[in-house]
Each structure stands twice: as C-alpha cells, then as structure tokens.
Amino acid sequence: AQSVAQPEDQVNVAEGNPLTVKCTYSVSGNPYLFWYVQYPNRGLQFLLKYITGDNLVKGSYGFEAEFNKSQTSFHLKKPSALVSDSALYFCAVRDQWGRGSTLGRLYFGRGTQLTVWP
C-alpha cells in the first residue's frame, strides 16, 4: 500500500537558518515524489518533484529536496529560511506502477506547518 508520513506537525526556525521538513514514503514500485506548499486561504502550489536521476532536486523559491531510496525519504530543505516561507507543506507520492483504479493516484501526507520567525 502507498502512504506518506510527515512526522512533524510543526517546524519552527529562525529567519536565516537552514530548514528541513521531513517526509518518508511507502510504495510498492518506483516512487514519484512531490512537495507542495499551501498559503492561507489558497490551494496547494507545486514546489518540486523527483522522478528519476539526481537525488537532489531543486525547485521553486530556493527549495530543494533530497531523495534517499534506502531510507525511503524525501526531505525538503532550504539553506536560509525567510519569514515568507511560513506556510503548510505537503509531501506526496505517486506509485509508478499503481494497480487498477489507483494508477497515477497521488497520496498526500498530513502536512507540516512551517513557521519562520524574524
């Protein structure tokens, strides 16, 4: 079965410090991994994805994520946090070889609230 875990409901970091938002996943085949960000009263916005190739993926707004197959993780990182990065972050996985009606379906984690204080 496919699933995503975001072990931290909240992450707090000071502006200028590096940030990490954690994500682990479980799929039966090869994973397609995504990170999304949600600002208040808005829909989710796509940040970055891992499909294949280089384990370090760069995305929007200076974010990057590292795919680690042995640890089944896809942590989101940023070298220097900004107050404007404060938002709700979602990790999601799609199974490359999902069966039947779940083919191509995206499974979301419960989200991590990131707060960056000045």
Add this chain to the structure above:
Amino acid sequence: DAGITQSPRYKITETGRQVTLMCHQTWSHSYMFWYRQDLGHGLRLIYYSAAADITDKGEVPDGYVVSRSKTENFPLTLESATRSQTSVYFCASRQGTINSPLHFGNGTRLTVT
C-alpha cells in the same frame, strides 16, 4: 488567464440540501480531482476523472456525486448535505503523463449547518 477556478469560494447550506461545487480548468488537462481538507486528516481524495465521462471513486466518495460531460468542467454535488461534510474542498487537474504535478484551485469553504 489560464488556470483552474472553483466557485463559490464560500458556501453555507443547511443539512439535507443539495449543493453543487463547480470546477473549471482552461488547460485541457485530462485528469481532474476533488479533495477535501480537514484538520487532522490532511487531503483526502473524493473522486477523480481520467477523461470526459470517465470517473472513479477515491477514499471518501460516500454522499458525493460527480460528472464530467466536458473536459474542462468537473462539478461535485453533495446530494443531501450533512454536517460531517463541512470542509474545504479543492479541485485539481493534471496532464495525462504520470509524472505531471497537480494544479489546484483556491478551494471552496463549505459549512453545513
């Protein structure tokens, strides 16, 4: 501008009433989705559609009905609203390739009294 729009943004309805949430996308994406977002549950898939006239159930389809007569529209109907359907509803779409990201609308906040 191209995009995905949901209407209304806010809706209050009474228990037992039928209500329809609208979703329209201008990208001609083949796949469309309805999610609900609730505190403690994250995003849960209600229904999705792979193309016009092709729909399938997600995790929480009970009490909801969808249709997709045109590629660009994917309305979600609550046949007889219940308080447990109070939620924020998001429509999303993506291209047909499996590694395509989802594009979300800004949501409809529905309150059932």
